[in-house]
Amino acid sequence: MxxxxxxxxxxxxxxxxxxxxxxxxxxxxxxxxxxxxxxxxxxxxxxxxxxxxxxxxxxxxxxxxxxxxxxxxxxxxxxxxxxxxxxxxxxxxxxxxxxxxxxxxxxxxxxxxxxxxxxxxxxxxxxxxxxxxxxxxxxxxxxxxxxxxxxxxxxxxxxxxxxxxxxxxxxxxxxxxxxxxxxxxxxxxxxxAVRKMVMPGAVINPASLSNGTSAALKEIKKSFAVNMKDQPFYTELIEEILKEEYSPEHAVLQQELLARLAISKQNQTKTASAESLKPVLLDGIRTLGSVSPQLDEIVAKLAENNHLLANIEKSFFEKFSELLKKAFNIKKQDELIWITSIDPATQTGKREQLNLTEFIEDIRHRSRIFTGFTLRSSPAFQKIELMDESQILDLLTRNLAELGTVLKQCAGLDDYFKQNAPPEIRDRVRGIKVEISAIRNNIVKANQCRAEYASQVEEQQQLKKLGITHG
Structure with a gap:
C-alpha cells in the first residue's frame, strides 16, 4: 500500500x-x-x-x-x-x-x-x-x-x-x-477525484477481477453514491481506474499516466511540419543510462550483505565441510535464495528463487551497458544513434521493463537480508531502498520521454490526415 x-x-x-x-x-x-x-x-x-x-x-x-x-x-x-x-x-x-x-x-x-x-x-x-x-x-x-x-x-x-x-x-x-x-x-x-473520495470506501477484492469488474463496480457505486452523489458515474473511467490499480500491467499503466500528465510544455511550440523524433527517444535512453551509479551501489551493498551473513559463526561441521572442499578443490555451489517480490497494487507476494552470484553479475553487466548509454562518444551510443526510431523505441521499452523486474527482485533481496540477519548484526545490513527509489524516478522520466514520443507521433499522424503535413 x-x-x-x-x-x-x-x-x-x-x-x-x-x-x-x-x-x-x-x-x-x-x-x-x-x-x-x-x-x-x-x-x-x-x-x-x-x-x-x-x-x-x-x-x-x-x-x-x-x-x-x-x-x-x-x-x-x-x-x-x-x-x-x-x-x-x-x-x-x-x-x-x-x-x-x-x-x-x-x-x-x-x-x-x-x-x-x-x-x-x-x-x-x-x-x-x-x-x-x-x-x-x-x-x-x-x-x-x-x-x-x-x-x-x-x-x-x-x-x-x-x-x-x-x-x-x-x-x-x-x-x-x-x-x-x-x-x-x-x-x-x-x-x-474517484481515487481520492470513492476508492477508500470501496472494498475491492483483486482476485475477483479475473472474473470481470461487475462485483468491483457494484462496490464502487455504493461508495460513489455517498461521496460523489452530485457527479455522473462514468463506468468506462472507473474501469480504467481498476486497470491502473489492479491489472497485471498496472505499474506500466501508472507510469504512462504520470508521463501523460507531465508532458513537456515545449510541445505547445512545436511546428506543424514533420520532424525527426529520434532526439526524444535518445533523451529517454540517456535518462535510463544514468542509473548506472545506483546499480553499482546496489551490487556493492548486496555483495557486502551476503558476505556478512555468510561469515556469521559457523558450526564445527560447517567449517570442517569447507576445509574438505578446499582440500579437494571442490567448487563451491552457487547459493540459491528464495525471495518474495511484492506487487505494489495488490500487496500479493510472488515467491521466486534467485542465484545470487548470477543476479549480481547480471546487474554489473547492465550497469556497464547503461554507462554506454550516457556517453555520446561511446560505441554503444553511436550505434543507437544509427538505429531507426522503432528500433530505439523497442530498445528503450525492453530495458525499462527488464529494469523494473530487476528492481522488484532487488527489493525482495533487501527484505531477505534484513529478515535473515541475526539480531546482533542486523544493524550492519546495508539497505538499498534509497537507490531503488532513485532508479524508479529515472524510470518515470524515461517513460515520460517514451510517452512524449508517442504523443508527437500521434500529432504528426493527425496533421497528415488533415492534409497539413506531407510524408
Whole structure:
C-alpha cells in the first residue's frame, strides 16, 4: 500500500500542476486563438458583404443569451446558399464574440459540457480543410462564395480573405489540440477525484477481477453514491481506474499516466511540419543510462550483505565441510535464495528463487551497458544513434521493463537480508531502498520521454490526415 500511496501522491501533485499549467498558460492562449478567429471571420464576413456576395443578417445575434448556440449544419439548395451562409457566418462570428466576452478560460469553468459546445462551434466551418469539394455544407457553401471573389479582379480583397483563411486554419488546429488536451485532463481529474473520495470506501477484492469488474463496480457505486452523489458515474473511467490499480500491467499503466500528465510544455511550440523524433527517444535512453551509479551501489551493498551473513559463526561441521572442499578443490555451489517480490497494487507476494552470484553479475553487466548509454562518444551510443526510431523505441521499452523486474527482485533481496540477519548484526545490513527509489524516478522520466514520443507521433499522424503535413 505504501508504493500505491506514493503513486496517488504523485498523481494528485501532477493533476494540480497540470491544472495550473492550463490556467496560466494554455487557456489564455486558447482565448487568444478564439479572438483571432473572431477577428478573421469578421474580416471575411465584411468583405463578402461589401462585395454584395451576402447581405447583412436580419437576425439580432447580439441580444443576450444563456450560452453558445452552434449554427446549424443542414444542407440547402444553391438558390439559398448566399442567404443561409451569410446568416450562419454572422451567427458564427456572434457566438465567438459571446464566447470571448462571457466565458471564463479556466479549468473549473470549462467543464466537459462547455468544451463540447466549443468543439462544435469550432467545427462550424472546417478552416483547416477549406475547399469547394468539402463534404460539410457550411464549409463547401462558404468556399463557393469565396471562390467567386477569387475569380474576380480585386487583388486586395483576395489577399485579405486569403490571409484571414490562413489565420483561421492555424487557430482552428491549435484550438482543436488544446480542447482535446483539456478533455483528457478532465477525464484524469475525474478519475483522481474517484481515487481520492470513492476508492477508500470501496472494498475491492483483486482476485475477483479475473472474473470481470461487475462485483468491483457494484462496490464502487455504493461508495460513489455517498461521496460523489452530485457527479455522473462514468463506468468506462472507473474501469480504467481498476486497470491502473489492479491489472497485471498496472505499474506500466501508472507510469504512462504520470508521463501523460507531465508532458513537456515545449510541445505547445512545436511546428506543424514533420520532424525527426529520434532526439526524444535518445533523451529517454540517456535518462535510463544514468542509473548506472545506483546499480553499482546496489551490487556493492548486496555483495557486502551476503558476505556478512555468510561469515556469521559457523558450526564445527560447517567449517570442517569447507576445509574438505578446499582440500579437494571442490567448487563451491552457487547459493540459491528464495525471495518474495511484492506487487505494489495488490500487496500479493510472488515467491521466486534467485542465484545470487548470477543476479549480481547480471546487474554489473547492465550497469556497464547503461554507462554506454550516457556517453555520446561511446560505441554503444553511436550505434543507437544509427538505429531507426522503432528500433530505439523497442530498445528503450525492453530495458525499462527488464529494469523494473530487476528492481522488484532487488527489493525482495533487501527484505531477505534484513529478515535473515541475526539480531546482533542486523544493524550492519546495508539497505538499498534509497537507490531503488532513485532508479524508479529515472524510470518515470524515461517513460515520460517514451510517452512524449508517442504523443508527437500521434500529432504528426493527425496533421497528415488533415492534409497539413506531407510524408
Amino acid at each position: 505504501e508504493q500505491n500511496q506514493s503513486f496517488n501522491d504523485l498523481l494528485f501533485q501532477a493533476i494540480m500542476e497540470r491544472q495550473q499549467y492550463f490556467d496560466s498558460m494554455l487557456l489564455p492562449k486558447l482565448q487568444e486563438e478564439f479572438r483571432i478567429m473572431q477577428s478573421a471571420s469578421k474580416t471575411i464576413l465584411t468583405v463578402l458583404q461589401k462585395k454584395g456576395v451576402i447581405r447583412d443578417d436580419p437576425y439580432n445575434y447580439d441580444s443576450k443569451r444563456a450560452d453558445i448556440e452552434v449554427p446549424p449544419e443542414d444542407t440547402f439548395s444553391d438558390n439559398e446558399k448566399a442567404a443561409i451562409i451569410g446568416r450562419r457566418l454572422s451567427q458564427y462570428e456572434a457566438m465567438l464574440d459571446y464566447l470571448n466576452n462571457y466565458y471564463q478560460f479556466n479549468c473549473d469553468y470549462l467543464a466537459t459540457d462547455r468544451i463540447q459546445k466549443m468543439v462544435a462551434l469550432n467545427r462550424t466551418f472546417t478552416w483547416e480543410s477549406f475547399s469547394i469539394t468539402s463534404t460539410r455544407p457550411n464549409t463547401k457553401g462558404l468556399a463557393d462564395l469565396v471562390n467567386n471573389i477569387r475569380n474576380g479582379s480585386d487583388p486586395l480583397s483576395i489577399s485579405i480573405i486569403n490571409d484571414a483563411l490562413t489565420q483561421l486554419s492555424k487557430s482552428s488546429i491549435s484550438i482543436t489540440k488544446t480542447l482535446k488536451m483539456l478533455t483528457d485532463f478532465h477525464r484524469e481529474r475525474y478519475k483522481t
